[in-house]
Amino acid sequence: MTLPPWTRYKLRLIRKRLLWRGFRSRHDLTSVQNNTSAIAAGDILLFATVRDEALRLPHFLAHYRRLGVRHFLIVDNGSADGTDALLRGAPDVSVWQTHASYKAARFGVKWLAWLLRRYGHGHWTLTVDADELLIYPDHDARDLVALTGWLDARRRRALPAMLLDLYPKGSPDAQHYTPADDPVQVLPYFDPDGYWQERRGSHRAINTMGGPRARVFFEHAPDFAPVLSKLPLVSWHRSYAYLSSTHVALPPVLNTYQPGDSNGAGPSGALLHSKFLPGTAARARVEQVRGQQYTRGPTHDAYYNALGEAPDMWTPAATRFTGWEQLVGLGLMRRGDW
Secondary structure, eight states: OOOOHHHHHHHHHHHHHHHHHHHHGGGGOEEEEOOGGGOOTTOOEEEEEESSOTTTHHHHHHHHHHHTOOEEEEEEOSOOSSHHHHHTTOTTEEEEEOOSOTTTTTTTHHHHHHHIIIIITTSEEEEOOTTEEEEOTTTTTSOHHHHHHHHHHTTOOEEEEEEEEOBOSSOGGGSOOOTTSOGGGTOOEEOSSOEEEEEOSSSOOEEEEEHHHHHHHOTTOGGGSOBOEEEEEEEOOTTOEEEETTTEEESGGGGGGSTTOTTOOSOOEEEEEOTTSTTHHHHHHHHHHHTOSOOOTHHHHHHHHHHTTOOOOOOTTOEEOOOHHHHHHHTSSOOTTO
16 A cells, blocks of 8 residues: 555654654663673664563563573663662663653653664664563574564564463462563463454554453443554664554554554564563552553543452453464464465
8 A cells, every 4th residue: 555645744754753852862861781882783682661670570581582682772760679780780781761751751662762773773673561572483493583584585674463461360469470480370361352453544553452451441442442563573774763652663664564464474473461460459559640651531540440459350261371373373473474
């Protein structure tokens, strides 16, 4: 689909504005550990904004190192739980600190826009949250170096992924989790169906929605349910920008790689979402007071109120997660010609 000239021009202006705002946001960041001189040509880089993620980071770092990430570029937004201590000292981690508003920084995207422009150009980059663990077909046998080499050979610029909410049987706060453990052992269930797709805007993105959060928290307001389609792995160019978290990217050609698009013959991945680890209620209450999370009026206020109760999301229709082959069989992940 060819976009009209005026639409292309408008999106180009939006992209330039996003890049300029990211450039300006560099003043928010203070470097506390800069190991970027160790980044070599061809290294796969990971970018993330974190706050109070000491619970998740040990497994998060181990997971992505095992996949082949060579350097982590992390913005720490005022953590007070020992997150900084976990990150400092690792030779493959660079850390910037800020106490600026997460919401005003487009939920951290502004800060990462600057780091992606400064360090990501010419690299395959992963942009993820600390509660997102990427998997893809054959990830247990072929690492990201193999995958990105294969994508390069076919001139594919990105790997789309679906955010897959994992949850326990019973309240999340009734579970026990030890840092460095695999979150899937504590959050073994997911919704195998109940997803839908919508094309929104002029940027070609097809949004995937549904799953347990739509089922439990947005049953009567499905249009407000979280978007689950993301574009986390991109062969980055300094002219690229994320428009809406990692759900939508510019230029719009990048969004044609998303699941559901007629051009999407390649593989896709899944981001295993560990949002519902123990501590869900306390974290929701803290974030509601801080007022730094995405919100769209009373419907999202009710969502955060409900999260503050750490409800049981399990249903008899829930499926226990067994691996990537299962997701391919259910149509939630695509192997394509990979």
